[in-house]
Amino acid sequence: MKTVTTKEGVRHLVGEWKKASLTVGFVPTMGYFHQGHLSLMDECRKLADRVIVSLFVNPSQFGPNEDLASYPRDIERDLRLAGEHGVDAIFMPDEGEMYPRNHRTWVIVEDLTERLCGGSRPGHFRGVATVVAKLFNIVQPDVALFGQKDFQQLQVIRQMAKDLDMPVKIVGCPIVREKDGLAMSSRNAYLSEEERRSALCLYRALTLARRLVLEKGVTSCLDIQKAMREEIESFPFTKIDYIFTGDPESLQPLERVRSPLLVALAVFVGTTRLIDNMLI
Ligand code: AMP
Numbered sequence: 001m002k003t004v005t006t007k008e009g010v011r012h013l014v015g016e017w018k019k020a021s022l023t024v025g026f027v028p029t030m031g032y033f034h035q036g037h038l039s040l041m042d043e044c045r046k047l048a049d050r051v052i053v054s055l056f057v058n059p060s061q062f063g064p065n066e067d068l069a070s071y072p073r074d075i076e077r078d079l080r081l082a083g084e085h086g087v088d089a090i091f092m093p094d095e096g097e098m099y100p101r102n103h104r105t106w107v108i109v110e111d112l113t114e115r116l117c118g119g120s121r122p123g124h125f126r127g128v129a130t131v132v133a134k135l136f137n138i139v140q141p142d143v144a145l146f147g148q149k150d151f152q153q154l155q156v157i158r159q160m161a162k163d164l165d166m167p168v169k170i171v172g173c174p175i176v177r178e179k180d181g182l183a184m185s186s187r188n189a190y191l192s193e194e195e196r197r198s199a200l201c202l203y204r205a206l207t208l209a210r211r212l213v214l215e216k217g218v219t220s221c222l223d224i225q226k227a228m229r230e231e232i233e234s235f236p237f238t239k240i241d242y243i244f245t246g247d248p249e250s251l252q253p254l255e256r257v258r259s260p261l262l263v264a265l266a267v268f269v270g271t272t273r274l275i276d277n278m279l280i
Pocket of ligand 1 (some may be wrong): 036037040146150186227
């Protein structure tokens, strides 16, 4: 596996692959790999001749009071895991390589970014869309894979690629969970033992919503949200950021249950903000 730190290096490497008529698959990440990341790499292997992964903790998607400085990192372990999962190259730029001092251009995807995480993390999706657009321009992949764990992010990237005529196929991949249902996340590393137990409230609330719709025939989204709220608040150390019930395409909230229904939520467990979602 090759480790590349410059845009120039990536262009050269991918250029060689393209000259040999090989297709290129791309998995953007912020590192500290878990099974969720690795599942994207494995899927990418099936979809393209060459797999390139980026590892960049993107400062522009973090708010001033968020966890940029403390974001978990373990480059050595990440490189080993990526190698074991058949990744051909890792792109690990530093901040200056991605954002030279005179960077002035930003990608804003309207409407889809107003609610859910966009509502509570102003500027977050501006940072995400911009870094992904830059990475697409650097790597020029045929296909790029994203996890449904970050459902809104996936929709924002799809919209951006379509609106800006980016010649890349966007593929969404299923959420990988721990045995008890907690969605895997690099941020789970922040949780103490007791917080880890409380972190299960997200999955519990989602499965409760699913049960209410599919088994109890509940049709009011407000009723679903209320039940989810009570479930979450029954766990210690939890503070709800948002609960969303709505249309998975437009990300508009719904009053009545429709199929498919996106149920998504963000909850602080202690100081750690966790997100999860389910399509019902
Ligand atoms: P991150 O490093 O958190 O930016 O995530 C990199 C990619 O991995 C994103 O496309 C995420 O949606 C995806 N991802 C993160 N956690 C999971 C998970 N539990 N299951 C599936 N994909 C995930």
